[in-house]
Amino acid sequence: xxxxxxxxxxxxxxxxxxxxxxxxxxxxxxxxxxxxxxxxxxxxxxxxxxxxxxxxxxxxxxxxxxxxxxxxxxxxxxxxxxxxxxxxxxxxxxxxxxxxxxxxxxxxxxxxxxxxxx
Amino acid sequence: xxxxxxxxxxxxxxxxxxxxxxxxxxxxxxxxxxxxxxxxxxxxxxxxxxxxxxxxxxxxxxxxxxxxxxxxxxxxxxxxxxxxxxxxxxxxxxxxxxxxxxxxxxxxxx
Numbered sequence: 001x002x003x004x005x006x007x008x009x010x011x012x013x014x015x016x017x018x019x020x021x022x023x024x025x026x027x028x029x030x031x032x033x034x035x036x037x038x039x040x041x042x043x044x045x046x047x048x049x050x051x052x053x054x055x056x057x058x059x060x061x062x063x064x065x066x067x068x069x070x071x072x073x074x075x076x077x078x079x080x081x082x083x084x085x086x087x088x089x090x091x092x093x094x095x096x097x098x099x100x101x102x103x104x105x106x107x108x109x110x111x112x113x114x115x116x117x118x
Numbered sequence: 119x120x121x122x123x124x125x126x127x128x129x130x131x132x133x134x135x136x137x138x139x140x141x142x143x144x145x146x147x148x149x150x151x152x153x154x155x156x157x158x159x160x161x162x163x164x165x166x167x168x169x170x171x172x173x174x175x176x177x178x179x180x181x182x183x184x185x186x187x188x189x190x191x192x193x194x195x196x197x198x199x200x201x202x203x204x205x206x207x208x209x210x211x212x213x214x215x216x217x218x219x220x221x222x223x224x225x226x227x228x
Binding site: 035037044045046047050057059061095097100101102103104105106107108109110111 | 121151152154156158163164165166169170175207209211215216217218219220221222
């Protein structure tokens with residue numbers, strides 16, 4: 001069955017960096033684009049970034065552009081999110097989601113919590 | 119990149135129907151048939167309920183249906199059941215390789 005497992009979250013100071021991972025299984029990873037979506041505590045869903053199935057196209061929300069980088073390693077069936085210059089407002093649970101035919105996320109991981117605090 | 123507009127809450131009694139709206143603009147909801155809906159129970163990951171306006175993934179009960187008129191999309195839950203109580207989010211492709219979510223609607227089954 002399709003499975004996505006995020007990892008790498010934790011507590012980090014403002015201005016520092018963190019890299020999240022999303023390990024995929026149960027499907028042909030290289031055939032799908034993948035989203036990162038986040039959810040601040042008690043708040044709604046917030047799209048962060050998407051990477052195309054070939055890794056050549058990457059798109060970001062304005063709020064993270066220039067600070068976050070999405071990437072993938074198809075040999076490891078793993079998606080990454082490199083987060084630099086972290087801010088308090090980046091505190092959230094970060095989910096990866098497989099992209100279906102029409103930009104929707106058809107399968108989601110369980111999320112990993114990132115807390116940016118001094 | 120303004121979020122799509124959803125009512126903060128909706129409610130209905132078991133067996134009744136409830137409709138949740140999702141209002142955007144001609145640049146997102148109205149411009150593309152890429153509206154999707156997600157159900158999220160407390161402490162859980164979102165689950166896809168509707169995609170491409172009105173398509174249901176395998177395993178989602180046919181009590182859930184989606185539609186769109188102009189810049190407003192809607193999710194209707196028929197025959198409400200206790201387990202339907204959750205927060206529902208809409209989302210839409212917004213052009214320019216941007217994806218937008220609504221603010222979420224908490225559905226209460228009375």
